[in-house]
Amino acid sequence: xxxxxxxxxxxxxxxxxxxxxxxxxxxxxxxxxxxxxxxxxxxxxxxxxxxxxxxxxxxxxxxxxxxxxxxxxxxxxxxxxxxxxxxxxxxxxxxxxxxxxxxxxxxxxxxxxxxxxxxxxxxxxxxxxxxxxxxxxxxxxxxxxxxxxxxxxxxxxxxxxxxxxxxxxxxxxxxxxxxxxxxxxxxxxxxxxxxxxxxxxxxxxxxxxxxxxxxxxxxxxxxxxxxxxxxxxxxxxxxxxxxxxxxxxxxxxxxxxxxxxxxxxxxxxxxxxxxxxxxxxxxxxxxxxxxxxxxxxx
Amino acid sequence: xxxxxxxxxxxxxxxxxxxxxxxxxxxxxxxxxxxxxxxxxxxxxxxxxxxxxxxxxxxxxxxxxxxxxxxxxxxxxxxxxxxxxxxxxxxxxxxxxxxxxxxxxxxxxxxxxxxxxxxxxxxxxxxxxxxxxxxxxxxxxxxxxxxxxxxxxxxxxxxxxxxxxxxxxxxxxxxxxxxxxxxxxxxxxxxxxxxxxxxxxxxxxxxxxxxxxxxxxxxxxxxxxxxxxxxxxxxxxxxxxxxxxxxxxxxxxxxxxxxxxxxxxxxxxxxxxxxxxxxxxxxxxxxxxxxxxxxxxxxxxxxxxxxxxxxxxxxxxxx
Numbered sequence: 001x002x003x004x005x006x007x008x009x010x011x012x013x014x015x016x017x018x019x020x021x022x023x024x025x026x027x028x029x030x031x032x033x034x035x036x037x038x039x040x041x042x043x044x045x046x047x048x049x050x051x052x053x054x055x056x057x058x059x060x061x062x063x064x065x066x067x068x069x070x071x072x073x074x075x076x077x078x079x080x081x082x083x084x085x086x087x088x089x090x091x092x093x094x095x096x097x098x099x100x101x102x103x104x105x106x107x108x109x110x111x112x113x114x115x116x117x118x119x120x121x122x123x124x125x126x127x128x129x130x131x132x133x134x135x136x137x138x139x140x141x142x143x144x145x146x147x148x149x150x151x152x153x154x155x156x157x158x159x160x161x162x163x164x165x166x167x168x169x170x171x172x173x174x175x176x177x178x179x180x181x182x183x184x185x186x187x188x189x190x191x192x193x194x195x196x197x198x199x200x201x202x203x204x205x206x207x208x209x210x211x212x213x214x215x216x217x218x219x220x221x222x223x224x225x226x227x228x229x230x231x232x233x234x235x236x237x238x239x240x241x242x243x244x245x246x247x248x249x250x251x252x253x254x255x256x257x258x259x260x261x262x263x264x265x266x267x268x269x270x271x272x273x274x275x276x277x278x279x280x281x282x283x284x285x286x287x288x289x290x291x292x293x294x295x296x297x298x
Numbered sequence: 299x300x301x302x303x304x305x306x307x308x309x310x311x312x313x314x315x316x317x318x319x320x321x322x323x324x325x326x327x328x329x330x331x332x333x334x335x336x337x338x339x340x341x342x343x344x345x346x347x348x349x350x351x352x353x354x355x356x357x358x359x360x361x362x363x364x365x366x367x368x369x370x371x372x373x374x375x376x377x378x379x380x381x382x383x384x385x386x387x388x389x390x391x392x393x394x395x396x397x398x399x400x401x402x403x404x405x406x407x408x409x410x411x412x413x414x415x416x417x418x419x420x421x422x423x424x425x426x427x428x429x430x431x432x433x434x435x436x437x438x439x440x441x442x443x444x445x446x447x448x449x450x451x452x453x454x455x456x457x458x459x460x461x462x463x464x465x466x467x468x469x470x471x472x473x474x475x476x477x478x479x480x481x482x483x484x485x486x487x488x489x490x491x492x493x494x495x496x497x498x499x500x501x502x503x504x505x506x507x508x509x510x511x512x513x514x515x516x517x518x519x520x521x522x523x524x525x526x527x528x529x530x531x532x533x534x535x536x537x538x539x540x541x542x543x544x545x546x547x548x549x550x551x552x553x554x555x556x557x558x559x560x561x562x563x564x565x566x567x568x569x570x571x572x573x574x575x576x577x578x579x580x581x582x583x584x585x586x587x588x589x590x591x592x593x594x595x596x597x598x599x600x601x602x603x604x605x606x607x608x609x610x611x612x613x614x615x616x617x
Binding site for chain 2: 050
């Protein structure tokens with residue numbers, strides 16, 4: 001059998017079309033990231049010549065040195081990490097506790113709690129009433145505004161709840177016979193068994209927190225010690241000229257000579273993106289499972 | 299579950315129900331402790347803002363109590379409907395959401411079907427993993443990437459120039475008539491792989507016997523897709539479609555905010571941005587709230603209409 005015959009036996013025209021289309025999708029998805037990475041790693045005066053693809057022409061880490069001298073960036077990084085950790089933990093506690101209580105058929109307030117939560121998915125006052133509420137609660141310019149308003153998410157509650165429903169109730173019953181109260185059952189039985197669902201929700205929450213910028217823009221734009229990384233990137237991307245005042249403690253001429261707005265933008269883009277790229281392959285298994293679960297329920 | 303029914307049926311008769319309610323409540327105190335604080339939370343942040351809708355009927359002045367506000371009836375709505383800008387904004391909102399709806403449904407389905415046809419698991423997993431990637435990146439980053447790709451020295455211009463299709467670089471993001479398509483394209487790039495997950499799950503649920511039967515009947519792969527795969531994802535498709543139609547008008551504003559600029563504002567302004575720019579930023583809270591209310595009312599009407607139409611046409615509905 002010749003190679004050509006082997007190929008033609010295994011690969012129909014249909015297969016070839018499928019593979020070409022999927023290769024195209026892969027390239028279109030990956031190329032922009034690689035291009036941005038290459039620009040961020042390339043000497044900025046050289047980048048201006050254009051024509052960079054996925055490899056840097058004149059490799060340098062100068063762009064990264066420059067942005068880390070940028071006063072907002074370190075604060076932004078700290079606040080972003082903090083809100084991601086705190087927001088994810090609190091969100092998980094809220095969602096899992098609520099899911100546990102509404103999974104218990106004998107819970108008196110079960111119907112009330114679950115209907116009350118389900119309604120929040122459909123009702124929303126809109127941007128301005130929400131803004132007024134945050135202002136009236138004196139939450140403007142606070143860290144709390146990052147974690148409290150979005151604490152309870154009905155969607156997450158229902159995903160965890162459908163997962164708990166899959167756990168045999170007999171486990172809870174036997175724990176009860178052993179003298180466990182509801183809190184102990186939640187803590188010792190339910191939480192360990194719902195780990196896959198919790199991992200999914202944690203990923204959703206963490207990505208949401210890490211990527212949020214609008215709440216900073218709306219409530220904390222003036223509170224410089226509370227601005228996030230995404231917000232700083234947004235400012236840099238929105239301004240056509242970089243604000244040189246933002247670079248502190250550096251010789252201004254030196255800064256002016258070294259930076260091209262384009263390279264700085266691309267370097268910040270990479271800094272904001274990398275944490276996501278690092279965690280996501282590990283969690284992939286979970287979120288596909290979680291999404292499917294959510295889809296089946298919803 | 300049986301234990302529960304048993305317990306309910308052995309409950310004492312109705313007379314002492316009142317007493318037993320509090321007794322059960324005491325027994326279930328942990329369940330109450332674990333849910334009530336979060337219910338209060340949800341009340342404050344989800345239900346309380348609805349109270350703010352009263353602002354739409356006032357000439358709201360911050361710092362005044364509820365009863366000290368001046369009530370103006372439907373004046374804010376009249377102002378809204380008389381504003382020519384409103385119709386432009388509504389047009390943009392609908393244009394981008396309809397484009398998004400069409401692209402956002404057809405492409406992920408096509409992608410899921412093609413992916414399902416790949417026999418090599420490793421290839422399938424690789425392509426799928428790559429395709430989710432943009433979903434996890436923020437719109438800020440995506441906007442940065444899109445504007446870089448479309449810049450005069452960006453990849454798109456480089457490519458078109460080298461192919462000789464254009465003679466000089468085009469400033470895509472400065473052209474209003476391209477804005478709707480750029481937003482739709484960016485959204486598609488970001489969410490295609492992610493949205494395909496649901497369809498892949500639905501396809502995985504189709505019984506392999508159906509494919510076998512189709513093969514026996516002599517169906518080629520395209521016929522198998524047409525007669526087995528597509529009907530297999532029909533329910534998923536319709537449910538998602540109804541929900542998307544409900545969101546047709548509230549398409550958010552992140553993309554438009556981040557990708558738009560003053561040159562294209564005639565095409566980029568959507569309802570939420572309009573509320574932000576002409577309500578919040580100018581301190582016209584009542585006017586902005588009227589926009590928000592209009593938005594919600596249309597969403598609910600669209601959701602009910604879509605649900606009703608599909609219920610009649612296909613017997614599928616979400617409620």
